[in-house]
Amino acid sequence: MKMTLPGGTAEEPRLARAEIFPEPELPDAAALIARGRTLARTVTVGPSPFLAEQGVSCENDYKRRAMAEGRVMLHAQIGFRDPARSRRAWAEIHERTAKAGQAVERYGICLDFSMGYPPAERARRPRGTGMILERPEDFAALTAMAPVAPHFGDFVLGTPAAVENTAAALQAGATAIGNLGQFCTFRLPHWNDDVATTEATLAALALIAAQPVEVAVHSNLDDGFAALMTDLASVLGVVLIEQHIVERLIGGRIAHCYGHSFSRPLTRMAFQHALAGVATGPGTMVYGNTTIYGEGMGANYAALGSYLLADILAQRRRPSGHAINAVPVTEAERIPDIDEVAEAQRFAGRLIERADGWDAMLDHAELDATAALILEGGRRFHACAMAGFAEAGIDTGNPFEMLLALRRIGPRRLERLYGQGDPDADRPGGRRPLVEATTIGELDRLAEKTAGGLAARDRARIAAAGFRACVATSDVHEFGKILLDGTLRRLGVGLVDAGVSSDPEMVARAAKAANADFVAVSTYNGVALDYISALKRSLAGLGLDLPVFVGGRLNQIPDASNSSLPVDVGAELEAAGAIVCRRIEDMLKRLVAIAERRAAR
Numbered sequence: 001m002k003m004t005l006p007g008g009t010a011e012e013p014r015l016a017r018a019e020i021f022p023e024p025e026l027p028d029a030a031a032l033i034a035r036g037r038t039l040a041r042t043v044t045v046g047p048s049p050f051l052a053e054q055g056v057s058c059e060n061d062y063k064r065r066a067m068a069e070g071r072v073m074l075h076a077q078i079g080f081r082d083p084a085r086s087r088r089a090w091a092e093i094h095e096r097t098a099k100a101g102q103a104v105e106r107y108g109i110c111l112d113f114s115m116g117y118p119p120a121e122r123a124r125r126p127r128g129t130g131m132i133l134e135r136p137e138d139f140a141a142l143t144a145m146a147p148v149a150p151h152f153g154d155f156v157l158g159t160p161a162a163v164e165n166t167a168a169a170l171q172a173g174a175t176a177i178g179n180l181g182q183f184c185t186f187r188l189p190h191w192n193d194d195v196a197t198t199e200a201t202l203a204a205l206a207l208i209a210a211q212p213v214e215v216a217v218h219s220n221l222d223d224g225f226a227a228l229m230t231d232l233a234s235v236l237g238v239v240l241i242e243q244h245i246v247e248r249l250i251g252g253r254i255a256h257c258y259g260h261s262f263s264r265p266l267t268r269m270a271f272q273h274a275l276a277g278v279a280t281g282p283g284t285m286v287y288g289n290t291t292i293y294g295e296g297m298g299a300n301y302a303a304l305g306s307y308l309l310a311d312i313l314a315q316r317r318r319p320s321g322h323a324i325n326a327v328p329v330t331e332a333e334r335i336p337d338i339d340e341v342a343e344a345q346r347f348a349g350r351l352i353e354r355a356d357g358w359d360a361m362l363d364h365a366e367l368d369a370t371a372a373l374i375l376e377g378g379r380r381f382h383a384c385a386m387a388g389f390a391e392a393g394i395d396t397g398n399p400f401e402m403l404l405a406l407r408r409i410g411p412r413r414l415e416r417l418y419g420q421g422d423p424d425a426d427r428p429g430g431r432r433p434l435v436e437a438t439t440i441g442e443l444d445r446l447a448e449k450t451a452g453g454l455a456a457r458d459r460a461r462i463a464a465a466g467f468r469a470c471v472a473t474s475d476v477h478e479f480g481k482i483l484l485d486g487t488l489r490r491l492g493v494g495l496v497d498a499g500v501s502s503d504p505e506m507v508a509r510a511a512k513a514a515n516a517d518f519v520a521v522s523t524y525n526g527v528a529l530d531y532i533s534a535l536k537r538s539l540a541g542l543g544l545d546l547p548v549f550v551g552g553r554l555n556q557i558p559d560a561s562n563s564s565l566p567v568d569v570g571a572e573l574e575a576a577g578a579i580v581c582r583r584i585e586d587m588l589k590r591l592v593a594i595a596e597r598r599a600a601r
């Protein structure tokens with residue numbers, strides 16, 4: 001097996017410190033750690049019904065007990081804009097699942113992305129569709145509703161408000177706090193100060209590590225690098241790098257989550273086995289494979305059954321402490337309601353019972369060989385990355401530098417540099433993966449199919465028009481854009497990449513600078529209408545009147561909503577002058593028409 005130490009291919013130049021850290025000086029890591037430790041004298045894990053009822057000091061102790069008993073644990077995700085509704089959900093889901101004999105053990109809380117802004121600034125910042133807890137007491141009011149372990153997963157760590165949010169979560173009795181994966185990839189709208197985000201995150205990590213009880217630092221790999229890497233060995237390499245930062249450099253305990261984008265049962269299970277081989281403590285949860293959900297509820301139940309069965313079998317064979325996560329079948333459309341969450345959990349409970357006997361039908365040799373490949377490749381990836389960082393002059397013993405470097409390098413470049421597959425320019429990640437991570441490959445094949453699905457005459461028209469498209473996303477959801485880019489490229493459309501999580505003004509400027517013919521925005525975080533209105537204003541301000549295509553999840557929570565659920569804003573987007581596309585084919589049809597008009601001129 002080849003070892004590409006310390007990284008770099010013909011296409012990907014090696015790292016250099018000055019390029020990653022252009023600033024003459026970076027904040028002092030030791031001082032930030034000291035800040036977290038000092039805070040830990042007054043901020044500690046508070047009481048919660050879960051800790052009291054289970055008689056444990058932290059969730060990891062409970063998890064270890066369940067692992068020893070061979071029990072598969074359940075995780076549900078909740079978070080409505082309205083905290084009162086979330087409190088009701090906390091109590092009702094527990095009540096209903098307990099009555100059915102399979103109580104949910106833990107809840108993941110979906111805070112809104114606006115919770116990531118410093119508290120004093122939140123009121124004047126944009127909001128998404130998630131939960132907003134105004135005061136620290138609101139965190140504790142939530143966790144007091146039922147004996148279920150609170151997991152504050154999103155928009156706590158990894159944001160400018162990391163210290164305040166971590167303190168509130170700890171005091172509300174949470175002993176699993178995230179999301180380090182988000183730190184690496186998420187950008188809050190109009191927030192450009194990644195040094196301040198890293199400072200807050202490091203201080204919060206130190207606050208967690210200094211707790212007298214074990215508190216897991218949660219990292220969802222799909223929120224971080226896994227979603228955009230093409231090789232599961234690279235993903236495992238990232239696990240080892242994060243372990244190095246949190247455990248060796250800060251003295252905490254990390255717990256990884258995976259699952260959203262792991263669509264093949266074999267590699268889903270193999271990754272779980274490989275992860276179990278390197279983990280130092282229990283995992284948080286294995287997330288539902290939500291990328292295989294579509295609009296049909298019956299089809300989504302089949303998807304739910306397929307990934308849950310793999311997760312149950314993996315936990316039975318190699319208990320890793322990951323609670324399984326039955327995602328309600330309505331999730332592809334909108335934030336699921338309380339009944340739907342409870343129903344999905346009942347499904348999972350029954351499936352655990354029905355999973356008996358399946359293990360005997362598995363090909364363990366294939367499973368173990370795939371896990372070994374991921375494990376071995378991951379270890380080499382880690383070794384190469386550490387050597388490459390050191391060679392570039394990044395201090396691998398300094399957690400601030402390691403965190404900021406990871407964020408600035410990003411998943412694609414990290415994989416091109418240190419991936420262990422052979423370089424292959426025709427592959428999406430620039431390398432032939434050891435064990436393919438399904439999503440990027442699938443998107444590439446789907447782009448081929450979408451472009452190929454267009455009549456030859458229409459393809460020729462689009463190609464002849466010589467279009468230049470300015471493509472961007474409003475938030476972290478990038479798959480729609482990857483599919484769009486791949487489809488347009490195959491149709492001969494020139495691409496102007498206006499980036500991911502790009503503010504409307506940035507997109508308008510990119511369109512102007514590149515003399516684009518149209519703008520295409522993929523948006524998922526429930527800000528579609530505000531975003532498109534701002535983009536149209538910015539374009540007009542630059543004297544541009546370009547077609548603006550928009551697709552993704554086109555909804556928003558109305559200001560006067562009492563249901564706290566988002567509603568579709570397609571009609572309002574049309575009224576604001578955008579071309580609403582439910583599918584990429586809608587856009588292609590319009591492009592053919594525009595090309596025809598151009599040709600006739």
Ligand code: B12
Pocket residue numbers: 110111112113128129130154155186187222223224227228260290291293294330331332333334335336475476477478479480481483484520521522523524525526549550551552553555566581582583584585587
């Ligand atoms: C994958 C995913 C993620 C991944 C994204 C990985 C990545 N790097 O891209 C991760 C795990 C990171 C993630 C994070 C979050 N997610 Co998410 N995610 C999804 C999921 C499962 C799939 C979306 C997707 O990418 N689909 C793949 C694309 C290719 O398919 P598609 O959506 O059907 O798109 C078609 C068309 O819409 C079109 N299209 C798309 N864009 C465009 C643009 C143009 C111009 C055109 C022409 C066409 C077009 O192309 C496709 C084929 O035709 C959806 C649920 C679902 N099943 O849809 C939730 C979902 C979008 N996420 C959601 C949320 C809330 C979040 C988080 C806020 C959760 C949290 N608390 O952390 C964060 C986002 C944080 C932020 N900064 O905004 C919500 C959005 C809620 C809403 N608006 O009502 C959803 C709907 C889940 C839910 N029901 O709660 N997510």
